[in-house]
Amino acid sequence: MHGTVSIYGFLAVGGMLAVTPGPNMVYVMSRSIAQGRTAGLISLAGVMLGYLFYMFSAAFGITALFLSVPYAASVLGAVGAAYLFYLAWQAVKPGGRSPLEVRDLPRERPRRLLAMGATTSLLNPKLAMIFLSLLPQFIDYQDGSVFRQSLMLGSLLIVAFASVNGLVAICSGSMATFLSRRPGFLLAQRWMMGIVLIALGAHMTVDALRLAGVA
DSSP states (O other): OOHHHHHHHHHHHHHHHHTSOOHHHHHHHHHHHHHOHHHHHHHHHHHHHHHHHHHHHHHHTHHHHHHTSTTHHHHHHHHHHHHHHHHHHHHHSTTOOOTTSOOOOOOOOHHHHHHHHHHHHHTOHHHHHHHHHTGGGGOOTTSSOHHHHHHHHHHHHHHHHHHHHHHHHHHHHHHHHHHHTOHHHHHHHHHHHHHHHHHHHHHHHHHHHHHTTOO
C-alpha cells in the first residue's frame, strides 16, 4: 500500500460509503425496528457474509473476471441504478413510508434472518463495483502480495460497514420511537433519503453509460 496517507484516504472514502444509505442498511434498520436489536444484529451478520464473498471474489480475481465480460459492468450498474431509483420512489411517493417508521413485519427465525441478510447483500451490485474499483487504487503492486493487500483493505472496508450498520441496528428502535411522535421529521427524512438515493442512482447511471461507451 502507498503509505499512511493512502490508508487514511482509503478509510475516509470507505467511511463515506459506509454511511451512504442503501438496501443493506434499510434491511438491517427495518428488521431492528420490527423485531428488536437482536434480529437487526443477526440480519447484519447475514449482510456481512455478502461483504466477505465480494471481498474474497475481488482478491481472487473472480469479480474482475466476471466484470471483464463485455457490457457486464454496465448491466450491473444499470440494474443497481434502477433499484436505487425504485427505493427513492418508495421513499417519496404519496403514502410512502420511512425505514425508520414503526411497522409490522412477520417475525422470522434467526436462520431466516441470516439468509435474508446474505441474499440482500449478495444481490446488491454496488458491492461488486466498490470492491473492484476502490481496492485497486490503494494497492502497491511493487510492495508485497497483492492478495494480502486486497484482504487487508477489504477487511478495513468491512469493519467500517459493520460498525455503521451495527450502530443502525442498535439505535434504530429508539430513533423510530422518537420520530413516530414527530411526523414532520419522518417526512423530511423520507425526502432526504429519496434525494440521496436519486443522486446515487443518477451517478450509477452515468457510470453505466460510460462503461458501455455511450457517455
